[in-house]
Each structure stands twice: as structure tokens, then as C-alpha cells.
Amino acid sequence: MIDSYPLLRPWLFSLDPERAHDLTLSNLDRAERWGLLRYLIKQPTPDPRTICGITFPNPVGLAAGLDKDGKHIDALATLGFGFLEIGTVTPKPQPGNPKPRMFRLPAAQGLINRMGFNNDGVDACVKRVRNSDYWQKGGIVGLNIGKNASTPIENAASDYVSAMQAVYEVASYITVNISSPNTQNLRALQGEEMLRSLLGSLHLAREALSDRYGMRKPLFLKIAPDLDANDIKLIADLLMEFGIDAIIATNTTIARDSVQGLKFGDEAGGLSGTPVRIASTRVVQSLKEYLGDALPIIGVGGILSGQDAQEKVLAGASLIQVYSGLIYRGPKLISECASALRK
Template identity: 45%
Template sequence: MYRLLFRVFLSRLDPESAHHLAVPVIRLLGVRPFSWMVRALTAPHAALRTRALGLDFPSSFGIAAGFDKDVKMVRGLAALGFGHVEVGTVTAVPQEGNPRPRLFRLVADRALINRMGFNNAGAAAAADRLRALRRRAPRIVIGANIGKSRVVDVENATADYVTSARLVAPHADYLAVNVSSPNTPGLRGLQAVETLAPLLRAVQGAAGSTPLLVKIAPDLPDEEIVGIAELAVREGLAGIIATNTTISREGLTTPPEKVEAIGAGGLSGAPLRERSLAVLRVIRAAVPDEFCVISVGGVTTADDVRERRAAGADLVQGYSAFIYEGPFWGRSLNRGLRRG
């Protein structure tokens, strides 16, 4: 049913407009009595419970950052069967992001290109919503992803991240430092070990007891990935999220002229599968068993989740396939994992 709806209606809409149409529907699914009815169909089986980051997850599979930037759909997404929801990316300073259009479908590749630019209402607004969620839905596992505000110079990035961390960390189950989006000028330069170390140290202090992870790009050479992994272990972080979107356009089915017309942005979805899996294996070989690795990028099926878990991922996330598979994607994956 969803695939028919996507083909005849949603695919004709601007992707960001289609997403905005989905927001009130998903929010409604998180409100009683609708949430009870939906959960009866989608709740992960008890056998899928996973322990990571000192937390109990209903399923190892969750929704990645970017889908719910402003903490508006958490309860609905949890009702749809996702084992955790990572909100954001949020920034200390509210910002509109890049000009539209800034989200594009590559249907032939089951992929997206985005240059959203961290559009969000700011960390203070996110903190208020997270605080309210903790009262209403304390059992949902929520991660908060923080990034640099565009108006802040790179040399002042640490203070900017610390501001966000102090606001949202007390209300999140874990905190993710995003230094890997290609859509904020200068951001990826923060992944250099000599720059990243003091930033993570400062954010760790601001996060307090909330587990801290860092999210990295797939475009880094393997030796730099190992360096970041070793740094994260030395600094006492709880884990790494691998990976963010890629700036590569290799191996796409979509005609090159169409891809070129879209322009800059991060590519996500099925084309990222192999590189994301390779990065996972590089990290897992470089860190202790107890260090948490969350794998994201090109995950569509239950077999994909099983493959990531077999390669050492403690948790797995997805986003782009939601656009193509529809609202019962989480349920489908969980059922596939249960059968496997």
C-alpha cells in the first residue's frame, strides 16, 4: 500500500514537503489510544532486547539523527517499533539551515542527497521537549545529536558544543557529537585528532554521566578512522557512530547529469552500504569489546542489521530507507530479525 502511495503521490512532492506532511501523522501515532493500537502491531519481540551503553534497548535497530531534528516525533517513532530514537542534529543557536530545495531523492539508487545545514529550533527548545518526554515516556531510549552552529567560527566550536551538551545531555540517554556533516562549513575539519581531542574532552565534562559518542564520516582514510577510534577510547568516550553521509558519488545508477544538477550535499541510503560496513570493521578491530559501536549507512533489511551485528555493531540505525519502505519499516525489520 505504501509503495503505491509513494509512487503515485509522495514521489511527486518535494521530499522535504513530504517529510513535513508525515510529521503530524507520526506524532499522532505516539498519542493514546493510537499508540496502544500501533504497538500491538509493531512492538519488538522480547527476544530482540539488546544491552548497550548501560541501557536496555527493545531492539538493536533504531532511527538515526536527521529524521526528527526538533524532538517532535519520538513517541510516534517508538510506537512504530524503533528500539531507540536519535534526535537532532541540534545546535546551540537556532538556525534555518540552507536554502531550499535541500533534500533530493535518488529513487533508482534508493538514496537521498541532503544539504539541510542543521536546520533546527536550537538546543534550548530541544531540551524543553526532551524534559517533557522524560515525564511522559520515560522508557523510550533517546539519543541527542549535537552539532556546531553555523554562525560560530570553527575556532570557537568547542564552547558552542559545550552549550548544547549542557542543555540536552541531562535529558538524553546518550549524547552524540556530530563533527562529520558535509553541510556546515569547516565542520569535518574538527575530525582531525589534534582538534577533536580537546573538543571531546570539553563536551565530556559538560555531558556529565550521560554516555558520549562521536559520529564520524565515511570518507576518512582508514588510518584516520583508527586514530579517532583510539582517541575515543583514550578519552573515555562510550562509543562511536559510523557513519554519517558521504560526499562521494561513485557507483550510482542515477544519471550523472541529474546528480550533478542536484549539487552539493551528503549522500545516504543504499549506496553507502559497503563503505559503512567496512568502516565498522575497521573500528571494531581497533577498540575493546566493551566499547559501543553504532553502525548506520545503507541499512534496509533485517539481513543488513544481522550483517552489521555480526561485524561487531552493538546497535544499528537507519533513516533513508524509511522514505522508500514506509512507516512499517521498523516492524518489518524487527520481524525479520526475530525469524532469523
């Protein structure tokens, strides 16, 4: 099967990154509606993995951030992912940060974004998930939730609980995003006092929702790569204490050591792609040391090849997710990673 993405990438990279992102997704939607993607995309061989009571058709997922509102679920599912994570969604719609807010660093195979949880609000996203063929046919859709920028950090738990209540019925699993650097003070929620309070509130809310719907939805936590060993151990202990089902490691980094001197390298926001790979893998390894087999780890950050995917799994991840790698490698990355991880 011919990989046309290397031919398209120079043109896409000539456009503003956010415009190229939106244009690519709209064209994927069009190709999916016309039935073209099934002929253009090589589907991975089934390689099911079961974690948290969910059987994933293959271990390669889409990371949150690429489809924030669930507008492109059916097209993205056709690319061969084993699961999709949609979001981050917030209780109320919000525009995010001012543009420009996304920057490519091709020399480092990196991206910097400061999108700021721009989304149409959780209710609009839930409606789109329900209407997607992929979800209706049993596809695995995780919903990634966050707080509104206008909500004071001390009231963050109310936003997370509200968002969880809204997505609970449709989500295959729910990810609590406390690690984006693009919402003011959000990462403070990774500290002991605030994280304990947040997880306690979510635990109580999930118990009530489990009784209401007669099903217990898995709850994941997504953390930053910029944590030291003490931070990681603290978080690991709290995950066990409050019955969190899995952890996603990691989000983007605020470190800039690897991109100093590059154009856009000093832009504010979260850095992803190859520059975050080592830090992300380090967090996966540390979590595995503390957690053992008690909790599954989903590895994400700097996966641009099948070898990178293997690195995350060897470090302790049960599943992986990709996003920035798709910008640099295109859809072929999905089948390459799935093949590299095949049992």
C-alpha cells in the same frame, strides 16, 4: 497486518522531498493522537540489548536527522523503535541552508541532503523531550549535538560544550556530530589536533556535569564514511584516550561514484541510503578490528532490509539505526530489521 506504505509512496514521491517529509510526520502525529498507530503498526518482539549501561528494548533505533527538533517523539516511538536519536540540535536556533536542500535518487535508493542543521535551538528541543510521553515513561532518547554555522570552527568546542550542558539532564545518551558535510569545515574536527582538543573539552565538561547531576551520561561520537584506515585508527585511539562510550558509524558520504549520471546525483550535500551501505560497513569493520570489544559500535548507513541490518551486526555493530531506508521501505523496515537481529 497490511503494509499500506507501498501504496502511499508514489504519491509522497510526487511531492518535494522536504514537503513530503513534513507531511508524513504531521500525519503520523495525527494518527498517534487518535490512537490509530497501535493498530496499524506491528510491534517488534522484545529483544533487549544492554550497552553503555542502557538497556535498549530492541536493537533498531532511529538515526538523527529525521526528527531534528523532537517534535514527533511519541508518534515515532509507536513505530516500534528500540530507541530514538533526536537532532542535530545546536545552541542557537538556525534556519539551515537554502531550499531546495533534499533530493531523492530512486534508481539508487538514495537521498542527498544539505539541510545544514536547521533546528529551533537546543532549549526548545529539550523542552519537547521533557513533555513527551515516551520520555516520561522511560523511553530511550539520544540527543545529537552540533555547532552553529555562525560559530568559527576554532571555537566549535564551546558550542558542543554548551549544547551538552543543555541536554545533559534529559538525554539517555549524547551524540557528538562532527561528520555532517553540510556545515562548513565541520569535518575538519575529525583531524587529530582539533578532535583531541574537542574531546578534551567535552571530557572535562562531562566530569563537571556528572558531579552536578550525580550521573554519568554516555557520550557517543558520530563519524563519516569517507575516512581511510589511518583516520579510523586515529579516531579509535582518541575514543579510548578520552573515555568516549560508543561510536556511531556512519554519517552521509560526499562520494558520488555510485550515482554518477543520475538525476540530482551531482547535487551538493550528504548522500545516504543504499549508496553509502558498503562504505559504512567498511568503517564498522575497521573500527571493530581496532577496538575489539572495548567500545560498542552503532551501525547506520544504507540499511534497507533485514539482511542489511545483519550485515552491520556481523561487521561488528551492537545496535543499528535507520533513516533513509524508512523513506523507501516505510515502517515495516523496523520490525523486519528487529526480526532479522533477534537473538
